[in-house]
Amino acid sequence: MDAFYASVEQRDDPHLRGRPVVVAWKGNRSVVCAASYEARKFGVRSAMPAVRAERLCPEAIFVPPDFTRSKAASTAAREIFQRHTDLIEPLSLDEAYLDVRKTRRT
Known part of the structure; x- marks a missing residue:
């Protein structure tokens, strides 16, 4: 579930795959919800101010969180x-x- 929100965005939009994706609103008061592995190479991390993420990775694609789609993906993962x-x-x-420690497959 690492990079979960960014992975959901990359799963749903093929144009984002392999590119640095930052799930956050742009602006001085926003924080990063998730960063794709491609964005992490530049030092972008969750909970970092979005303006800092933008400085670290100017070519990052900022995508606002879509909690409806994320909740659906979370439900599927829990299943x-x-x-x-x-x-x-x-x-x-x-x-x-x-x-x-004791799984259903044992």
Whole structure:
């Protein structure tokens, strides 16, 4: 689920694949929700001010968060988790703890 929001954008828009994507609104008060691996090469990280991300990676493509699509992708990921364990503790759309000491496949 690393780079989750950026990965959802790249999955849904083929033109973004392989390019530095930053999920954030542009502006002085915005922070980065996620950065693609391509943007991370420039030092862009989640929770960083968007203006700093823009300075670090001027060619980054800024995409505003789409929480409806992200929630759908998160739900699909949780369905995959549930195939392996019932012990899931969700934290947010892009984070969850899974206890896989004893999985359904064992």
